[in-house]
Amino acid sequence: MDKEKTIVYSYHESDNQDSRFFVSHCHLNYEFLYIVKGEIGIILEGVTYRLKCGSGLLIQPLQYHTVLRSNCPCDRLVVEFSPSFLPSEIRDDFAQAANGLSLIRGEEPYAILQKLAGYLTPLRSEDAKFIPLRDALFVELLYCLTEHDIASSQELPKVHPMLEKILELIERNLDKALTIESIAGQLFLSPSSVSHLFKRYMKISVKQYILNKKMIFASKLIKEGVPLNLVSERCGYHNYSSFYKIFTKFNESAPSALFR
Numbered sequence: 001m002d003k004e005k006t007i008v009y010s011y012h013e014s015d016n017q018d019s020r021f022f023v024s025h026c027h028l029n030y031e032f033l034y035i036v037k038g039e040i041g042i043i044l045e046g047v048t049y050r051l052k053c054g055s056g057l058l059i060q061p062l063q064y065h066t067v068l069r070s071n072c073p074c075d076r077l078v079v080e081f082s083p084s085f086l087p088s089e090i091r092d093d094f095a096q097a098a099n100g101l102s103l104i105r106g107e108e109p110y111a112i113l114q115k116l117a118g119y120l121t122p123l124r125s126e127d128a129k130f131i132p133l134r135d136a137l138f139v140e141l142l143y144c145l146t147e148h149d150i151a152s153s154q155e156l157p158k159v160h161p162m163l164e165k166i167l168e169l170i171e172r173n174l175d176k177a178l179t180i181e182s183i184a185g186q187l188f189l190s191p192s193s194v195s196h197l198f199k200r201y202m203k204i205s206v207k208q209y210i211l212n213k214k215m216i217f218a219s220k221l222i223k224e225g226v227p228l229n230l231v232s233e234r235c236g237y238h239n240y241s242s243f244y245k246i247f248t249k250f251n252e253s254a255p256s257a258l259f260r
Contacts, residue, residue: 007081009134011036011120013073024066024204026216028223029080030098031059032141033067034113037075041068045167046159046201049103056104056113058145062216066203077117079138086142094146104145112141162187163197170210174217176236180206215250218243222258231255 006029033042034056042049042057043066049057059065061083086094116137119130159167165187170178183206184191198206214235221231229240237243247255 007079007085007135007138009116009120009125009138010078011075011117011122011125012078013075024064026062026064026212027080028061028216028220029082030061031065032077032079032081032104033057033059034077034079034104034117035074036077036117038073040074040076042066043068043201043203044102046163047102047157048201049157054105054110056109058098058102058104060098062213062220064202064204064209064212077113077120081138087139090143090146094142097146109141109144112137112144116141160197160201162189162193163201166194166197170213174214174236175234178210178236211246211250215247218247218255219251219258222255228255 033051035051035053037053039050039052042051044057044059045063045065051057083091083095116134118124119134119137124130166183169183169186176182180191180194183189184194187194194206198204198209202209218231218235221234222228226234232238232240232243235243237246244255251257
């Protein structure tokens with residue numbers, strides 16, 4: 001398989017622990033999370049989802065998300081896959097469907113996911129003979145999600161209206177030197193109000209969120225072959241040396257390492 005056409009399956013079993021945050025990140029791939037047993041909380045770009053047994057969540061590339069540890073044990077299936085893993089026949093249709101799709105429900109995807117989870121248990125996950133079967137089941141799931149309306153927008157939780165404006169502003173202005181003061185000024189808010197919204201709904205500081213979004217966006221541009229000096233400018237860094245240091249620290253590797 002081409003190194004850019006990747007898929008990674010993992011099956012997590014968690015013990016009973018106090019509720020706390022334990023994963024917070026964004027990346028260039030799609031991520032699919034399915035709850036096999038128990039329940040868990042996910043904050044996806046400011047929207048909190050409570051996932052129970054039999055429910056799943058599709059996370060799109062570049063979407064920032066935080067996973068909340070549940071007070072009860074939670075077994076979950078996680079599949080991270082690159083956009084290029086999608087069959088070419090449905091790639092555009094899936095991308096379009098995914099724009100309005102987060103929460104996954106329904107008997108058909110549930111049946112496929114139950115089978116898939118069965119092939120990712122500790123006894124089977126290391127057995128190479130099951131790899132083609134896992135991939136086939138997951139591709140079937142992708143076709144299923146493309147063809148059916150699994151979750152209507154009416155049943156999805158909503159992001160706070162002002163937080164949504166802040167996130168949209170950041171997304172549109174990754175090529176600028178964004179600060180909490182500049183964001184607050186454009187939306188006629190106080191910096192403390194912006195900070196409060198992020199702490200309450202995102203569980204991350206504004207500064208860290210912007211840094212994460214810029215660095216993942218930079219990685220995307222580099223993989224697309226954009227010259228490094230232009231990548232630096234398109235991410236709001238007009239001094240390449242500063243961009244190089246920040247990128248290298250964030251990714252633990254130089255920008256040039258991402259060139260194919």
